[in-house]
Amino acid sequence: MVRLTRAQQQARTRASVLAAARQEFTEQGYALANVDRIAERAELTRGAVYSNFPSKRALYLAVLVEAAEQAGAALPPATAPPGSEAEALGAFARTWLERLPLAGDTAAGGRLHLRSLVGVVEDEHSRTVLAQVAQVEALLLAIGLESVEPDAPRLVRPAELALTLLAGSGFLAELAPGFGDPFDQALACEHLAGLDLGDTWDPPYLDFVAPAVPCQEAWTPPEGLADLITGEPADLGADGVVTVLGGHRASAAEEAVRSANPGEQVTVVVVPGDPAETGALVRLRIGDLAGCLRRVFPAAAWDGLRLVIDDGTVAAAAGLTDAGHETEAALRVKDGTVVARATGRGAGFAAARHPESWRATS
Structure with missing residues (x-):
């Protein structure tokens, strides 16, 4: 008889709960689904369900994330760009x-x-x-x-x-x-695509953003976090900008993307606060969209951009001990060293425009 390790048993239990939840949500919908029935379907206790998923919403989001990931992997990615x-x-x-x-x-x-x-x-x-x-x-x-x-x-x-x-x-x-x-x-x-909407990017408040603060600090980012855009492991140690954003400030990602030098890496790190619910919501929406995008555009379309959900290790490596929903901070990384820091509104812009960036590309 093969004895399972603790991790293997946990993975098996989680898979059983997800399969039972999928059946329950398919038959009853979210509102009428019942955690006790899910436990019965999985032949587990109610406590075993809650030890893996803290709420019915977390369980529902986990089922949706799994469905989105399966849909995204169902067909091969695009190999050539669209014609227009x-x-x-x-x-x-x-x-x-x-x-x-x-x-x-x-x-x-x-x-x-x-x-x-x-x-x-x-x-x-x-x-x-x-x-x-x-x-x-x-x-x-x-x-x-x-x-x-x-x-x-x-x-x-x-x-x-x-x-x-x-x-x-x-x-x-x-x-x-x-x-x-x-x-x-x-x-x-x-x-x-043919509508002329006069779309420009020039937020007026950027003129009032404080410059990034120069520093010289070792940068030892965590490994193994997945890039939600490509599905591949993200290299957080590359030269460029790392911007750390709470769930209420995620839209500030564009500031770093538009301000960075051509060809350099921008890593957007979303701090979910609550991984099982907020983290799953972000993972669902971005992962679901990325699955569609990969079938239309070659991966090169997002060269230089990485988007990851923080499990707490990135914020810790960046020295952000109180990262929360309103967090907005950014680092400029060069040769394994943090050479500038910025916090508050416009942090990604400030780190991207730090003078060190222009010397790095000159």
Whole structure:
């Protein structure tokens, strides 16, 4: 008889709970799902369920994260860039719309397939995080679109419109199955690329951001954290900018991305505070979007950008002992050394524009 290690037993228990929860949510939906029934399905105690997942919401989000990861890995990634921004938006929309419920799905099963958060994200903190993450999603889609044409302007606003249209399609599919034609919706997204929205990036407050503070500190970042964009391990030790953002400040990622020197790495580290709920919410939304993006754009579209969820080790390595939802801090790293630090609003911009960065590329 093979004896399992403690870690193997924990992994088996977690997998059993997830499988039982998936069945429960598919049949009952989130609101009517019951943790006691999930425990019965898994042939475990209620305590065993809660020892792996602190709440029903954490369990539901874990089921959605697993579904998103499986969907993202189902088909091979793109190997060639789209021919145009319109073609890219259309292809992205068609990929995203594959999640719409099928005719034979139950209402609860359709919501699970859609990865719906209706009725799940209702408290103010989670709503704020979701709004911030939505802006990060638009940024990632925009970077993909901007990579199609070398001289493309900022395309965050068209990306926001496309994501809004698709989210509305999903909401209607949940409430009124069969309404709307997915082919029409994808075609509408294509046309968004041709809208002249005068999209620029020049936040006026950046003129008042305090410069980063020079320093000379050893940088020993943790290893093994996954990049949510590529799914590969992230190298946090590369020269460039590391910006650490709480869930309420995640949208500040664009400041570091737009301010960094061409070709250098920007690592965006999101501090979830609550890994099982806030962390899972961020992982779900970014991982789900990235799975769609990888099927449309080659990975080179995001060269130099890494996005990770902190398990506490990055903030500790950066000396941020009180990192929380409002955290906004950044480091400039060169040759394994932190050469500048910045905190507060505009930290990513300040670290990216630190004079050391220009010497490094001159």
